[in-house]
Amino acid sequence: MKLSNFAKFLVLSSLLVAPIFGWADWNALNMTEGATEVSKKVFDLHMLIFWICVVIGVVVFGVMFYSMYAFTKKKNPNPSTFHDNTKIEILWTVIPFVILVVMAIPATNVLKEIYNDEEGDVNIQVVGYQWKWQYKYLEDGINFFSNLSTDQDEIYNKIPKGEHYLLEVDEPVVIPVGKKVRFLITANDVIHSWWVPDFAIKQDAIPGFINTAWTIVDEPGLYRGNCTELCGKNHGFMPIVVRAVEQSEYDEWVSGKKQAAFELAQLTEKDWSVEELVSNGESVYLKNCAACHQVSGQGIPGIFPALAGSEIVLNNKSRNIEILMEGVQGAAMQSFANQLSEVDIASVITYTRRSWGNSEKGDGEVVVPKEILEYKSNNQKS
Amino acid sequence: MSAVIESHDHDHHHGPAKGLTRWLFTTNHKDIGTLYLWFSFLMFLVGGAMAMVIRAELFQPGMQIVQPEFYNQMLTLHGLIMIFGAVMPAFVGLANWLVPMMVGAPDMALPRMNNLSFWILPFAFFVLLSSLFMEGGAPNFGWTFYAPLSTTYAPPSVTFFIFSVHIMGASSIMGAINVIVTIMNMRAPGMTLMKMPLFVWSWLITAYLLIAVMPVLAGAVTMMLMDIHFGTSFFNAAGGGDPVLFQHVFWFFGHPEVYIMILPAFGITSHIISTFSRKPLFGYSSMVWAMASIAILSFVVWAHHMFTVGMPLAAELFFMWATMLIAVPTGVKVFNWVATMFKGSITYETPMLFAIAFVVLFTIGGFSGLMLAITPADFQYHDTYFVVAHFHYVLVPGAIFSIMAAVYYWIPKWTGNMYDERLGRLHFWLSFVSVNVTFFPQHWIGLAGMPRRYPDYALQFADWNMVSTAGAFAFGLSQILFLFIVLKTVRGGKKATSQVWEGAEGLEWTVDSPPAYHTFTTPPKVS
Numbered sequence: 001m002k003l004s005n006f007a008k009f010l011v012l013s014s015l016l017v018a019p020i021f022g023w024a025d026w027n028a029l030n031m032t033e034g035a036t037e038v039s040k041k042v043f044d045l046h047m048l049i050f051w052i053c054v055v056i057g058v059v060v061f062g063v064m065f066y067s068m069y070a071f072t073k074k075k076n077p078n079p080s081t082f083h084d085n086t087k088i089e090i091l092w093t094v095i096p097f098v099i100l101v102v103m104a105i106p107a108t109n110v111l112k113e114i115y116n117d118e119e120g121d122v123n124i125q126v127v128g129y130q131w132k133w134q135y136k137y138l139e140d141g142i143n144f145f146s147n148l149s150t151d152q153d154e155i156y157n158k159i160p161k162g163e164h165y166l167l168e169v170d171e172p173v174v175i176p177v178g179k180k181v182r183f184l185i186t187a188n189d190v191i192h193s194w195w196v197p198d199f200a201i202k203q204d205a206i207p208g209f210i211n212t213a214w215t216i217v218d219e220p221g222l223y224r225g226n227c228t229e230l231c232g233k234n235h236g237f238m239p240i241v242v243r244a245v246e247q248s249e250y251d252e253w254v255s256g257k258k259q260a261a262f263e264l265a266q267l268t269e270k271d272w273s274v275e276e277l278v279s280n281g282e283s284v285y286l287k288n289c290a291a292c293h294q295v296s297g298q299g300i301p302g303i304f305p306a307l308a309g310s311e312i313v314l315n316n317k318s319r320n321i322e323i324l325m326e327g328v329q330g331a332a333m334q335s336f337a338n339q340l341s342e343v344d345i346a347s348v349i350t351y352t353r354r355s356w357g358n359s360e361k362g363d364g365e366v367v368v369p370k371e372i373l374e375y376k377s378n379n380q381k382s
Numbered sequence: 383m384s385a386v387i388e389s390h391d392h393d394h395h396h397g398p399a400k401g402l403t404r405w406l407f408t409t410n411h412k413d414i415g416t417l418y419l420w421f422s423f424l425m426f427l428v429g430g431a432m433a434m435v436i437r438a439e440l441f442q443p444g445m446q447i448v449q450p451e452f453y454n455q456m457l458t459l460h461g462l463i464m465i466f467g468a469v470m471p472a473f474v475g476l477a478n479w480l481v482p483m484m485v486g487a488p489d490m491a492l493p494r495m496n497n498l499s500f501w502i503l504p505f506a507f508f509v510l511l512s513s514l515f516m517e518g519g520a521p522n523f524g525w526t527f528y529a530p531l532s533t534t535y536a537p538p539s540v541t542f543f544i545f546s547v548h549i550m551g552a553s554s555i556m557g558a559i560n561v562i563v564t565i566m567n568m569r570a571p572g573m574t575l576m577k578m579p580l581f582v583w584s585w586l587i588t589a590y591l592l593i594a595v596m597p598v599l600a601g602a603v604t605m606m607l608m609d610i611h612f613g614t615s616f617f618n619a620a621g622g623g624d625p626v627l628f629q630h631v632f633w634f635f636g637h638p639e640v641y642i643m644i645l646p647a648f649g650i651t652s653h654i655i656s657t658f659s660r661k662p663l664f665g666y667s668s669m670v671w672a673m674a675s676i677a678i679l680s681f682v683v684w685a686h687h688m689f690t691v692g693m694p695l696a697a698e699l700f701f702m703w704a705t706m707l708i709a710v711p712t713g714v715k716v717f718n719w720v721a722t723m724f725k726g727s728i729t730y731e732t733p734m735l736f737a738i739a740f741v742v743l744f745t746i747g748g749f750s751g752l753m754l755a756i757t758p759a760d761f762q763y764h765d766t767y768f769v770v771a772h773f774h775y776v777l778v779p780g781a782i783f784s785i786m787a788a789v790y791y792w793i794p795k796w797t798g799n800m801y802d803e804r805l806g807r808l809h810f811w812l813s814f815v816s817v818n819v820t821f822f823p824q825h826w827i828g829l830a831g832m833p834r835r836y837p838d839y840a841l842q843f844a845d846w847n848m849v850s851t852a853g854a855f856a857f858g859l860s861q862i863l864f865l866f867i868v869l870k871t872v873r874g875g876k877k878a879t880s881q882v883w884e885g886a887e888g889l890e891w892t893v894d895s896p897p898a899y900h901t902f903t904t905p906p907k908v909s
Binding site: 028029030031032041042045046049050053056057060061063064067068071072073076077078079080081082083084085088089092093096097100103104107108110111112114115130154155156157161163164165166167189190191193195197200201202203204206207208209211212226227228229230231232233234235236237300301302303331332 | 443444445446450451454516517518519522523524528530531534535537538619620623624625626659660661662663664665666667668690691692695698699702703706707709710713714716717720721722723724725726727728729730738741742745746749752753756757758759761762764765766826829830831833834835836837838839840841842846
């Protein structure tokens with residue numbers, strides 16, 4: 001009876017371990033080696049400590065399972081009574097200590113290398129927002145937001161999920177290969193954490209702090225990551241995609257972005273029709289507002305106020321603009337003044353004022369991009 | 383003096399009061415121990431139900447069952463309830479039952495405070511759970527409630543959460559004071575500190591940890607309260623405050639808290655392994671030494687939870703080395719248990735099965751802990767399912783298995799009845815297999831890159847999440863069997879002897895099973 005229990009134990013535990021060996025893709029079960037020198041060193045550290053643990057485990061559990069097998073009451077009815085043996089006790093204190101020192105040395109060296117974060121060739125400020133990332137290129141003045149691009153219908157199982165489900169964005173952050181890229185990481189609202197496993201970079205994005213991380217990527221490609229600090233409702237829906245490209249392609253991309261920024265500024269001056277504003281506003285709303293205020297404009301009672309039927313959205317245009325531009329102190333509503341273009345702010349306000357029956361109940365007044373520009377120049381902070 | 387003692391003499395053998403008031407007004411350590419244990423089991427089921435919601439949502443990629451905001455409430459309440467409602471009260475319940483009987487004392491030193499420290503707990507959890515029905519929902523910021531997500535950006539129910547934590551803290555502090563005073567003042571003549579049973583030692587150390595860190599937690603939530611309602615900016619960067627300060631304060635509480643939940647388990651395991659190996663514990667004094675060093679080290683490792691907040695290199699190195707150092711006393715303990723079994727005369731009753739599983743699986747949790755201590759590697763592990771796997775290994779087949787082992791081990795003493803050994807073993811094997819099916823694959827999905835606290839995930843994690851969910855439901859259902867076994871034992875069964883187990887040693891095994899309502903009214907002599 002006792003033995004059969006032990007046999008059961010062996011069978012069951014080997015059943016548990018068996019899938020490790022049967023699984024086709026070992027990489028799907030282990031840490032990535034990554035794409036940089038540092039990430040490979042981190043991977044090596046991981047494997048080293050893993051195998052040390054395995055060896056210790058085999059020895060300790062070996063003695064234990066042997067005792068369980070050999071010293072049952074049936075086989076060894078008279079237990080010995082030995083206890084306390086100073087020699088052995090010193091030995092099993094000193095040996096683990098030595099192993100730890102052996103482990104600590106390479107770990108310390110790799111950590112020192114990671115912390116060597118002097119100025120990079122390209123410096124990018126990364127700002128976490130609920131629930132998206134902003135990238136500002138400090139040298140080139142490029143500035144954009146990166147949002148999850150997975151369709152809501154995929155998330156809610158209405159259509160099949162794509163290959164990069166939840167790991168795809170509308171605009172990846174672009175970096176050149178072979179150059180030292182330094183990230184200056186911070187946040188605008190709550191704490192987020194910027195993690196790209198292939199670079200072995202995980203740094204918390206904390207409001208009021210700037211953390212740094214750096215990488216040198218050799219191979220062009222797309223590298224995907226996630227937010228890894230609980231940041232509210234859509235914590236699981238703000239991925240990171242880094243596109244590493246050759247220098248020439250990077251330069252082209254930079255000039256393209258600058259040209260686009262110029263064209264956007266021109267757009268502000270254009271005369272916009274109500275239909276144009278509403279249709280542009282809808283896409284801005286879905287990307288930036290719907291997470292909290294909901295697609296239906298109903299918000300979530302107690303946390304995110306409804307826009308449908310809201311007095312401000314119905315009849316108070318100037319306060320409506322002010323909230324978008326300044327945010328609401330002490331609440332989750334942030335300032336969108338630097339997040340969205342004048343065109344986008346004007347059109348999203350117009351959209352909310354003319355949707356969900358708001359235009360029938362309130363004044364339905366339209367906001368045009370020039371008004372936002374005016375607001376900016378009137379409220380210029382010194 | 384003698385006149386006073388005599389006038390109380392005829393009171394010594396009175397039994398419990400009748401009806402509900404027995405439980406409401408009781409100052410008896412055995413009754414209060416029972417209350418704590420049942421309360422903790424109830425919370426275990428509530429927290430477990432929330433775990434089932436979490437695992438059901440994670441069964442497949444995509445959002446199916448709940449919305450992300452409710453998912454976050456579930457993971458927050460699951461953590462809080464399991465830690466403060468299930469594991470901690472269970473250990474306090476065991477301390478209540480066992481510490482007086484093990485040191486030969488008639489009761490806890492402060493019996494009325496004992497009643498108070500239990501009866502405020504249901505209110506704390508009533509307040510916490512009621513937040514589920516409030517506008518804006520329950521707390522949704524994780525059991526670690528990092529500011530400013532838990533202050534500026536929190537739902538209104540955060541205030542109720544803060545008061546609930548205050549009440550839990552008060553309860554724990556009172557419980558800890560009671561344990562310390564009992565152990566320091568009420569040991570039977572002849573029982574020196576170094577003759578105390580290890581469970582008593584483990585609780586003495588735990589109680590000091592509780593007294594040291596629960597006020598720190600109270601301080602953290604009070605600062606939150608001030609930030610939310612009284613215009614301070616402790617944690618608000620816009621007002622000149624420091625969100626990282628919150629994490630330092632929280633983890634200065636949080637890390638010793640982790641050991642609060644495991645030290646009593648070390649005590650329990652030592653008793654059980656020695657009993658069923660029919661052999662004295664290999665190194666009693668080195669066990670005491672190891673537990674004390676772990677407790678002391680727990681105060682200087684807190685920032686290993688914060689390797690990614692951007693601390694200076696010197697701090698990262700210090701906390702890495704200090705954390706690695708913990709492996710030494712932890713190793714000593716595991717070696718001690720193995721050496722105790724070596725050349726013993728072992729039988730495998732249910733408590734022993736749980737204790738052995740504890741040693742093996744807690745050690746696996748220890749290995750992943752050692753891996754997490756390596757700072758550069760932690761940059762990859764941090765806040766992934768690898769961490770989830772790690773702390774569930776030390777808490778479920780760690781702390782909770784030790785509590786179950788303790789219940790099987792001492793329930794014949796408490797009730798006077800033997801539990802059903804066949805059912806007990808069945809419960810063990812179901813729990814053992816399912817706990818591994820649940821949590822072992824989480825190591826893999828964590829290493830492969832799945833962050834924790836995600837309601838939805840990328841497709842490459844789908845297979846093992848499905849396996850994990852299946853395991854979780856099997857584990858959850860297995861605990862209904864545990865409830866059944868305990869109820870069956872309470873109602874009847876083979877009568878237990880005083881000693882119950884062949885190899886059991888200690889004062890609690892010298893009294894009847896079940897013990898009289900008041901034991902050791904005359905202190906026993908310990909040689």
